[in-house]
Amino acid sequence: MTANEVLSVSPIVPVIAIDDAARAVDLAHALLEGGISIMEITLRTAAALEAIAAVASTVKGMCVGAGTVLNFDQFERAEDAGAQFVISPGATPSLMHHASHKKIPFILGVATPTEIMMAQEYGFNTFKLFPAEVVGGTGALKALYGPFPTARFCPTGGVNLQNLRDYLSQPNVLCVGGTWIATPSRIAKGEFTAISQDAQEALSLLKVQ
Ligand code: 3PG
Numbered sequence: 001m002t003a004n005e006v007l008s009v010s011p012i013v014p015v016i017a018i019d020d021a022a023r024a025v026d027l028a029h030a031l032l033e034g035g036i037s038i039m040e041i042t043l044r045t046a047a048a049l050e051a052i053a054a055v056a057s058t059v060k061g062m063c064v065g066a067g068t069v070l071n072f073d074q075f076e077r078a079e080d081a082g083a084q085f086v087i088s089p090g091a092t093p094s095l096m097h098h099a100s101h102k103k104i105p106f107i108l109g110v111a112t113p114t115e116i117m118m119a120q121e122y123g124f125n126t127f128k129l130f131p132a133e134v135v136g137g138t139g140a141l142k143a144l145y146g147p148f149p150t151a152r153f154c155p156t157g158g159v160n161l162q163n164l165r166d167y168l169s170q171p172n173v174l175c176v177g178g179t180w181i182a183t184p185s186r187i188a189k190g191e192f193t194a195i196s197q198d199a200q201e202a203l204s205l206l207k208v209q
Contacts (some may be wrong), residue, residue, distance in 0.1 A: 001063075003105035005122050005127035006085045007154050007174035009038040009063050012164070012202055014181040015156060016041045016051075016067075023187055024051035030192035031182065034199025040177060042067035043074055049081045056082025064077040079104055087154075087177075090115075096122040107154065111135040116148055126152045128177065132167070133158025141170045148172075161202060162197040168206065197199050 007013070013029060016039055018024055024041070031039055041052050043066055055064040065085035066078030072095055075086050084104060088095065091108035099106035100122045109130040110116050116127065129141065132155035136143070141153060155167050156177035167176045181202060182195050 001084065003085070003107050004152055004174060006038070007064065007067065007107065007126060007152065009175075010036050011168055011175050011206055012036055012181065012199070013154060013156075013175050013177040014199070015177050015179045016182055016187070017044050017179070017184045018047055018051045018187055019045050019184070020188070021047040021054055022051035022190050023190065024054045025058055026190070026192050027182060027187055027195065028055045028062045028064065030195045031199055032059070032061060034181075034196035035203045036199045037061055038063040038065070039095065039182075040065050040067040041083075042069050043070075049077055049146055050063050051079040051103075052078065052083050056084070060064075067074065069095075071095060075099060075102070075106070085126055089128070091119060093118075093122075100124070109156075113144070113147060116144070116151055116185060120180065125150055126174075127154070129153045129155040130150075131157030132176075133163075137163070138166050141167070141172055145170070145172050160165070161205065165205065 029073040041048050043083045063084050066083040069075050069086045087107045089109040109128040152174050154175050154177050159176045159178040160180050164176050181198050
């Protein structure tokens with residue numbers, strides 16, 4: 001899969017922080033039930049790699065990736081665990097260099113034109129815009145479209161039910177990411193039915209014109 005294909009799996013990419021890997025498979029099924037077949041499990045918890053491995057090996061139809069990948073060592077661990085894509089809130093030259101030789105897509109975070117230009121030198125043109133609301137939200141995306149018409153984005157950071165439609169109506173946005181669908185507290189409490197319902201609600205909002 002290419003990075004653009006990964007970000008076209010679903011208009012919404014749930015960003016997950018999970019403390020108990022044993023809940024990962026139920027969570028993946030809950031998201032699938034709600035109509036979302038992609039999830040980004042962030043390496044912010046000790047359970048993340050185990051959670052990725054559990055989903056990758058047992059949940060058919062779920063495209064699982066690793067998020068908050070800050071260096072190449074984490075990239076390789078995520079890949080070994082079975083991650084189908086890797087997302088980072090930013091990037092270093094070394095991470096971009098190594099990741100550009102990998103088969104699985106790397107979606108790096110950018111917030112400025114210079115970061116986009118540097119990433120393009122390494123062959124990247126699909127980005128996470130982070131932290132989206134802080135760096136200008138849809139206004140930033142509109143402004144970036146002029147000089148970078150072929151760049152595509154997944155805005156993340158401050159995206160929610162109120163603003164996701166505005167983001168998704170931008171021509172350079174493939175999908176949005178966020179923690180609101182499967183919050184750490186909902187996951188910890190095992191509120192999987194509510195997570196499915198939230199996913200359905202968000203998707204149904206996108207169908208309303
Ligand atoms: C991320 O790492 O992608 C963000 O923390 C998600 O931001 P949100 O919590 O505002 O959705």
